[in-house]
Amino acid sequence: MAVLTINGKKYDAAVDPETPLLWVLRDALGLTGTKYGCGIAQCGACTVHIDGVPTRSCAVPLEAVGDGKITTIEGLAANGMLHKVQKAWLDNDVPQCGYCQSGMIMAAAALLAEKPNPTDDDIDAAMTNICRCGTYQQVRAAIHAAARA
Amino acid sequence: MTAIASMDRRSFLVSAAAGGLSLGFGIPAGTAQVAGAVREINAWVVVHPDDRVVIRIARSEMGQGTLTGLAQLVAEELECDWSKVSTEFPTPGQNVARNRVWRNFSTGGSRGIRESHEYVRQGGAAARTMLVAAAAKRWNVPAGECTAANSVIRHAPSGRTLAYGAVAAEAAQLEAPAAVVLKDIKDWKIAGKGVKRLDTAEKLNGSLVYGLDLRLPNMLTATIRQCPVAGGKLKSFAGAKVAGMPGVRKVVAVDGNAVAVVADSYWQAHKAIEALPVDWDLGPGAKTSSATIDAMLKEGLTAENAFVGTRIGDAKTALAGAAKTVEAVYSYPYQNHAPMEPMNATALYTADRCEVWAPTQNGESALAAAAEAAELPVAKCDVHKMMLGGGFGRRGRSDYVRQAVLIAKQVPGVPVKLVWSREEDMMHCAFHPVTQCKLTGGFDAAGNLTGLHMRISGQSILASLAPQNMQNGMDPVVFQGLNAGGTEGQFGYDIPNLLVDHAMRNPHVLAGFWRGVNLNHNAIYVECFMDELARAAGIDPLEFRRRYLKPKHRAVLEAAAAGAGYGKAAPGVHHGLAQIMGFGSYVAACAEVSVTGGKLKIHRIVAATDPGVVVNPAQVERQVSGSFVYGLSAALHGECTVKDGVIEQTNFDTYPVLRMDEMPKVETILVPSGGFWGGVGEPTIGVAAPAVLNAIFAATGKRIRSLPVSKHDLRTV
Numbered sequence: 001m002a003v004l005t006i007n008g009k010k011y012d013a014a015v016d017p018e019t020p021l022l023w024v025l026r027d028a029l030g031l032t033g034t035k036y037g038c039g040i041a042q043c044g045a046c047t048v049h050i051d052g053v054p055t056r057s058c059a060v061p062l063e064a065v066g067d068g069k070i071t072t073i074e075g076l077a078a079n080g081m082l083h084k085v086q087k088a089w090l091d092n093d094v095p096q097c098g099y100c101q102s103g104m105i106m107a108a109a110a111l112l113a114e115k116p117n118p119t120d121d122d123i124d125a126a127m128t129n130i131c132r133c134g135t136y137q138q139v140r141a142a143i144h145a146a147a148r149a
Numbered sequence: 150m151t152a153i154a155s156m157d158r159r160s161f162l163v164s165a166a167a168g169g170l171s172l173g174f175g176i177p178a179g180t181a182q183v184a185g186a187v188r189e190i191n192a193w194v195v196v197h198p199d200d201r202v203v204i205r206i207a208r209s210e211m212g213q214g215t216l217t218g219l220a221q222l223v224a225e226e227l228e229c230d231w232s233k234v235s236t237e238f239p240t241p242g243q244n245v246a247r248n249r250v251w252r253n254f255s256t257g258g259s260r261g262i263r264e265s266h267e268y269v270r271q272g273g274a275a276a277r278t279m280l281v282a283a284a285a286k287r288w289n290v291p292a293g294e295c296t297a298a299n300s301v302i303r304h305a306p307s308g309r310t311l312a313y314g315a316v317a318a319e320a321a322q323l324e325a326p327a328a329v330v331l332k333d334i335k336d337w338k339i340a341g342k343g344v345k346r347l348d349t350a351e352k353l354n355g356s357l358v359y360g361l362d363l364r365l366p367n368m369l370t371a372t373i374r375q376c377p378v379a380g381g382k383l384k385s386f387a388g389a390k391v392a393g394m395p396g397v398r399k400v401v402a403v404d405g406n407a408v409a410v411v412a413d414s415y416w417q418a419h420k421a422i423e424a425l426p427v428d429w430d431l432g433p434g435a436k437t438s439s440a441t442i443d444a445m446l447k448e449g450l451t452a453e454n455a456f457v458g459t460r461i462g463d464a465k466t467a468l469a470g471a472a473k474t475v476e477a478v479y480s481y482p483y484q485n486h487a488p489m490e491p492m493n494a495t496a497l498y499t500a501d502r503c504e505v506w507a508p509t510q511n512g513e514s515a516l517a518a519a520a521e522a523a524e525l526p527v528a529k530c531d532v533h534k535m536m537l538g539g540g541f542g543r544r545g546r547s548d549y550v551r552q553a554v555l556i557a558k559q560v561p562g563v564p565v566k567l568v569w570s571r572e573e574d575m576m577h578c579a580f581h582p583v584t585q586c587k588l589t590g591g592f593d594a595a596g597n598l599t600g601l602h603m604r605i606s607g608q609s610i611l612a613s614l615a616p617q618n619m620q621n622g623m624d625p626v627v628f629q630g631l632n633a634g635g636t637e638g639q640f641g642y643d644i645p646n647l648l649v650d651h652a653m654r655n656p657h658v659l660a661g662f663w664r665g666v667n668l669n670h671n672a673i674y675v676e677c678f679m680d681e682l683a684r685a686a687g688i689d690p691l692e693f694r695r696r697y698l699k700p701k702h703r704a705v706l707e708a709a710a711a712g713a714g715y716g717k718a719a720p721g722v723h724h725g726l727a728q729i730m731g732f733g734s735y736v737a738a739c740a741e742v743s744v745t746g747g748k749l750k751i752h753r754i755v756a757a758t759d760p761g762v763v764v765n766p767a768q769v770e771r772q773v774s775g776s777f778v779y780g781l782s783a784a785l786h787g788e789c790t791v792k793d794g795v796i797e798q799t800n801f802d803t804y805p806v807l808r809m810d811e812m813p814k815v816e817t818i819l820v821p822s823g824g825f826w827g828g829v830g831e832p833t834i835g836v837a838a839p840a841v842l843n844a845i846f847a848a849t850g851k852r853i854r855s856l857p858v859s860k861h862d863l864r865t866v
Contacts (some may be wrong), residue, residue, distance in 0.1 A: 016395060019416045027370070027414040028247060029709060032362035033355015035538070036415075037489050038532025038571045042801035045489055070447060073355035086353045093345045093767065097212030098352030099489040099538030124810035132489050132539050133212040138771065138810040 002062055006031065016035025021032070021055075022046045024062050025072060033073040033102050044129030047103035048072045054110035054126075073102040076109060082130045088146035096133035104129050107127035108143050117147050154508040158347040173225055189323035190279055192239075192250040192355035193223055193272030200300050202229045204273075206236045207244070207251035208261040209510050210348060211488075211540035212775075213322040213830045214768035215261035217346045219269055221764055222262070226273030226332060229313060230300040236347055238673045240510035240566050242531030245439075254512040254534075256546045257477070257662055259732035262764055266826055267331070274329035276320070283320035284311045334762060334823070343767030348536070351723040360508035361493045365533040365564040368495070369398055371556050371566050372418040374427060375407040375577050378794035381432040382406055393420040400425065409556050415568050419685035434657030434796035442583060442656045442791060443480075449606025449652030450478065450587040453454040456653065458628030467600030469593025475685045477678055479588070479854045481670035483789035483796070485574075485804055486663055490538020492549040496557035503530040504556060508537040510544040518547035522554035541779070542662035546579060546614065553611055572799045578659025580789055582608035584618050586693020590682045597680060598697060600646035603631065603674060610667070613660040627651045630731045630835065631675070636825060637768035638668065638731040639714035642679070642694075658791060660780045664779055665834035668731035672835035673842065675858075676727035680843045681852065690726055690843065696818035701759060702728050705820060706737040708757035712818050713739035721745070722752060725844025732826030735759040738777075739814075740840035744848040749863045751781070751813040751841055756833050774815035776830070780837030781813075782806040785858045785865055811865050 006029070015028050020039075025031040025048070034057060037045030041059035048057045049071040073144045076083045082090065085108045095101045104127070109124040111118055118126070123143055131139070189195045197202040204223045210216035220236050244251050252268060253260075277297050284302040285292040286310060295304050300313040334341065351357040376382060386408045388400030396417030403409050412418035449455075469472055494507035494775055496519070503523035509515040512534050520530040537544055553567040569577075584607030591600040609624035630638040631649045663669070683693035687705065691710050695703055706728040710716075715724050721743050728737035741753040756773050763769055786805040790797045798804035842853050844861070853861050 015414070016416070023416040026362075026418065030364060031355070032358070032364070035359075035489070035698060036361065036491065036568075037758065038801050040571075040800055040802060043489065063233045077354060082353070089353050090349060093349060093771070095212075095349055096214070096771060097354040097489070097537060097539045098357060099346075101352050102355050105353065127809045128805055130489065132487060132541065132779065132782075132806065133769070134775030134807075136778060136807075136814055137774045139809065140812070141735075 002065070004065060005067070006068060006070045007072060013062060015062060018061050021048070021060045021062055021065055022102060025057065031072050031074055035093055035099055035102055037100065038076040042130070043100070045100050047106040047129065049106060049110060052110065052113060054107050055082060076105065079144040083109055084146045084149045085112065088142040088149060092136040092138050092142040092145060094142050096135055100129055100131045104131065104139055108139070108146065111143070112146055118143060169734070170721040188318055190276040190317065190320050190836065191272055191325060192247065192679040193269060195368055196238060196277035196280070196313045198314045198317065200230065200233050200312050200314035201752055202227065202234045202300070202313070204234055204236050205239050205251065207239065207254050207267065207361050209254070209256040209534060209537060209540065210510065211256070211510060211537035211544065213261065213772060214346055214352060214765065215256065215775055216348060218262050218764040219265065220347060220766060221340040221344060222266055222270050222313055223273035224443055225337055226270045227277045228297040228299065231344065233300060234347065238534045240531050240533055241516035242527070243318050244362055244513065245516070245527055251808060255545070256510040256515070256540070257542055257664070259830040259832065262830050263826040269754055270331050271329055275325050277686060278326045278329055279320040279323045280313050280316055281401055282323055287311070287316065287319065289340065290335070339526070340764050341678045346768065357536055359490055359538045360495070360506060361490050361538065363495050363535065363566060364640060365495065365497070368564040368566055369411050369413060370415045370418050370566050370568060371409045371411045371571060372415065372422050373403060373407050373409040373552060373573060374425070375573060376421050376429050376431065377576060378431040378434040379659055381439050382430040383408055384428040385844065386428070386432045387426040391425050394421045394424065397421045399560060401641060402554055403552050403555050407552065409552070409567070411556060411560055411565060411807055414546050414694070419570065431794060437657055437794045438792050443863040445654050445656065446583065446585045446606045449654045450604055452587055452606070452652045454652070455650035456623040457648070457650045458625065459631055459633045459640060459647060461644070464602045464648035467646035468589055468591040468602060472594040473592045473685070474589055476587070476589045476684055477681055477854060478585060479674050479677065480585040480788070481673065482856055483583050483658065484663055484783045484787045485578045485789055486541040486543035487575065487801070487804060487806065488537070488539025488541055488543055491571055491574040493567055494553035495548045495564055495566040495709040496553040498554060498561050500561065501525070501529060504533065505531070505550055505554065506533045507550050507553070508535045508544055509547065509550065510537070510540045510542070512548070515547045515550045518551045519554050522551045523558065541664040542666070543578060545662055546650065550694045569808050575799045575804060576796045577736045578657040581615055581663035581669065581783070582660035582667070584608060584670050586670070588674060588678040590678065592686065595650070596686055598644055601644050603649045604652065605649070606652040606654055608660040610660045610662055612653065621635040624651070624653065627667055629672045630729045637733055641699055641730055642697040643695060657794065658796070663832045668729060668832065668835040669780065669838070672727060672729040672743040675838045676729065676836070676839035677842050677854070682845060694726065694728070698728070701735045702730060705735045705759050707737045708820050709737040709755050711864060712757065712816060713753070713755035723844050723847035725840045725847055727839035727843060727844065729835045730831070731827035733825065733830040733834055734829060734832045736832040738833065738836035738840040740844040742841060742844040744845065744863065747862055747864055749845065749858065749865050751811070753814045753816065754837070754840060755816045755818065756836065757820055758829060758833060759820045759822050760827035760829050761821055761823060763819055763821045766819055769819060770817040772829045773817040773833045776834040777815050777837045778807050778812065780834035781841065784838035784841060784856055785811065788857050
């Protein structure tokens with residue numbers, strides 16, 4: 001049985017070690033904020049942080065996680081306070097259907113942790129998540145707003 | 150957002166715990182009891198004793214913002230405190246039980262607001278009238294002396310006030326007013342304003358439960374594999390080979406054309422279905438390829454027989470006598486909706502009841518599909534509508550609902566969530582139809598455009614999905630944006646002789662309603678060809694169009710051109726124009742592109758929309774910029790091809806879509822002219838591609854007549 005550290009809590013996951021982290025989170029642990037979009041690390045809907053690194057959890061088998069500390073969308077807000085990315089998303093009314101936004105927000109939070117004042121080119125390079133509703137313009141604006149916050 | 154459950158006509162108790170919620174939606178314990186004996190004022194409005202207002206939304210929310218817009222319209226007439234408003238979806242079963250009090254649940258064709266604005270506002274106005282009447286009754290004063298604003302009823306002569314919550318129970322007992330007068334739009338305080346969406350907070354922390362996220366006690370998860378060729382059949386499968394795999398509960402046939410594995414978890418089901426040996430009867434469709442479809446459509450371009458959609462004057466005679474003619478052939482490939490949330494539905498079947506939880510654009514057709522698959526009366530079935538992770542027309546079909554019920558029937562008493570893989574989703578869509586178009590335009594000796602013939606050849610959506618709606622074999626939807634008149638999508642140019650006809654050619658691949666529908670290719674055909682005609686006439690494309698455009702069409706085009714500074718582009722930057730009318734709205738775009746060393750950069754698109762009335766300008770702006778992402782995804786990259794009857798693109802690696810780095814700056818101009826209600830979710834998709842294609846021509850002199858652009862030696866990244 002694997003022991004995972006997710007959002008600062010320990011979880012036991014009694015599943016096949018080859019199971020992608022995405023499905024461990026969603027099916028075994030009930031953390032459904034991390035979304036299934038493609039299963040081949042193309043769309044980014046399943047983005048979580050492992051030791052702070054934005055990672056597409058559909059392509060990471062459970063056995064590869066080791067003792068990496070996982071943060072999911074459910075754990076991004078700390079002490080009841082929205083993360084500045086979530087706050088900027090709220091202020092800019094970013095989501096449409098919202099399905100890709102967990103991954104978008106996790107990718108943006110990782111970008112800002114690495115580059116507190118990203119340029120548009122930085123955003124283009126880091127934000128490769130797919131949004132079919134087409135929220136890119138609002139996502140860009142919200143990342144700049146979060147950087148200023 | 151919550152779902153609501155059992156309700157009778159007048160004595161409806163809003164018990165938030167009812168129905169699906171009690172099964173474990175993640176509603177905090179205790180919520181159920183809070184409501185107590187709260188009564189609905191009418192079908193649209195519930196007012197709680199603490200003044201919270203719940204507005205019922207019949208249409209589905211899939212990101213387009215209809216939920217918020219409809220709530221604004223009800224709240225406007227209700228005169229309630231917007232900060233106290235939340236929403237809920239009645240179920241289709243409740244709609245049936247209450248004689249369709251919420252009317253149409255179908256959410257497509259950009260119809261959510263434009264086709265229900267009147268009756269939802271009347272619902273809000275009726276509720277306000279009843280609340281005021283209840284207060285007046287309590288005060289024993291004439292209702293005419295009372296006014297309502299911000300959820301408070303005031304009797305000016307005496308200075309007394311009562312909050313909505315205080316009189317809600319009494320108001321609920323009153324008869325509905327026979328008639329109500331709606332507010333003048335100029336007096337709107339909530340509607341017409343760019344208020345924020347009501348459904349954002351739970352999309353930011355992972356707490357919103359989409360269909361795919363539903364968890365019910367003892368739930369099993371199924372995944373499906375369908376015959377790779379549309380129309381093919383399931384011959385046999387070796388279920389025993391995977392029955393022993395971890396978590397596998399059952400392997401079942403579905404509808405004679407698919408097989409499903411039911412397991413404890415998705416990944417277990419997925420591994421098993423990958424390992425499952427299946428034998429298919431691929432059927433006649435297996436002989437089809439993109440090349441055979443192309444040839445089939447080409448033949449239609451010159452075929453003798455065609456359905457006439459629009460005929461003004463005598464185009465053939467005008468063209469035969471023209472001093473100069475111009476001809477071109479365009480084509481548009483299959484596209485996949487590819488909503489981010491793959492198809493899914495959860496069903497719980499027992500011998501006398503069937504419940505479904507589904508992200509659906511059409512709750513009532515989902516209910517009908519569930520009842521048919523369950524072989525139960527509609528009254529013994531219901532569908533709980535979940536938030537949609539994108540719809541774009543795909544979720545107007547109920548194929549996945551039917552499958553979920555057929556699978557659940559084979560595991561009675563246990564809820565089964567059917568989850569399609571992305572690969573199944575990509576291969577088993579009802580695709581954006583494939584069409585070609587031959588256009589012939591004729592000028593007289595003075596250089597006036599006197600005739601135009603558009604021959605469309607290709608697939609009919611209605612023939613695929615709704616043959617009962619065809620008119621003597623004709624699919625009238627084919628002529629979107631090309632109609633001789635009407636309020637839905639009239640052809641924008643006054644040309645004395647116009648003929649638009651359709652040679653229907655239906656390959657075996659299903660065609661479906663894809664955001665923008667037939668407007669997508671029709672706008673390309675008309676607007677790129679108008680550009681060609683302008684160039685042939687030696688006239689600037691804006692000036693050429695202005696000569697022939699009807700006033701409202703011309704006004705939006707001029708607004709877009711002015712907004713973009715048309716004709717004053719910086720060196721190396723080029724403009725392209727397009728206009729169209731669709732879904733009841735007039736739209737136009739001016740795209741600004743540069744092409745350097747084979748690299749296309751779309752810098753900016755300025756889009757103008759005249760939807761008549763704007764309910765929420767901030768959300769319209771988001772629909773417009775989002776529509777360009779959808780339209781440009783298809784125009785730049787999108788193409789579903791067919792080999793041996795099978796769709797070849799199976800995921801986002803082979804069906805690329807627009808990402809952040811290709812996103813142009815979108816500027817939205819709203820020019821509502823009043824007097825009509827048009828849609829906004831779809832029309833601007835139509836102008837995305839032709840504006841960009843015309844700008845590419847301006848930049849390169851190269852006319853692209855087939856999509857995607859990526860096939861034409863142009864890179865975008």
